[in-house]
Amino acid sequence: MRSLLLVVAGFLIATPASAQAVQCEGSAYNSIGEALATYTIDAQGQPQKLIVSFLPERVEDVGLESDYFARPRVLLDYRMNDAGELAGPVSANVMVTRFSDPGAGKPPPMSAVQIRGIAPPGETVSWAGHEPAAGEKKLADMVRGNKPAKLTIDIVGKDGKKLASADFDLSKTAEIQKLAGEAKADADKRLTAFQKLAGEGKAPPRCS
Numbered sequence: 001m002r003s004l005l006l007v008v009a010g011f012l013i014a015t016p017a018s019a020q021a022v023q024c025e026g027s028a029y030n031s032i033g034e035a036l037a038t039y040t041i042d043a044q045g046q047p048q049k050l051i052v053s054f055l056p057e058r059v060e061d062v063g064l065e066s067d068y069f070a071r072p073r074v075l076l077d078y079r080m081n082d083a084g085e086l087a088g089p090v091s092a093n094v095m096v097t098r099f100s101d102p103g104a105g106k107p108p109p110m111s112a113v114q115i116r117g118i119a120p121p122g123e124t125v126s127w128a129g130h131e132p133a134a135g136e137k138k139l140a141d142m143v144r145g146n147k148p149a150k151l152t153i154d155i156v157g158k159d160g161k162k163l164a165s166a167d168f169d170l171s172k173t174a175e176i177q178k179l180a181g182e183a184k185a186d187a188d189k190r191l192t193a194f195q196k197l198a199g200e201g202k203a204p205p206r207c208s
Helices: 003-013 132-146 173-199
Strands: 022-030 033-041 047-056 073-080 086-095 114-119 123-128 150-156 162-169
Touching (some): 022 173, 033 173, 073 173, 086 173, 123 132
Antiparallel strands (some): 073 086, 114 150
């Protein structure tokens, strides 16, 4: 998988090897975005947890970039019940790409910017760019509670001006559900292969 795998890989690298659980991952992609289904499993290959991450595509030709910031992305993590239905999101992660333009100087530190999540009819959550944890939890709660058809993420400078923004279409719930199911089916194949090797006493250190 492309961008979503890179994001998740970054999370795993930040975790000490001794603390990592074995994970089986499956992915799917279409025009609405990318999904990654991740099983956390024990040494025998028995699933302990399943999380489905959805990275929606940014709405084309909507939003803003600046000398310092690309249009943001958002990653939403869902649980999936035994019937294959998504529940959540249980968490959210706003991905901000900063860059410097030789003619514009260094980008402002994240402590100098604010992230805003806006869902119609205008409910907003915001947080300091360098302190995402509490704000991203509120963002997940807002999306879960309001089930908005659209989500806007703004990056705002100290002067209140927008530095970057992007819109996300969350209205295609049936398509999101279908994409999640395809990612889970891919993960199930990898899980079955791991369980077969584990049953033979040949469980690999990774599920692939």
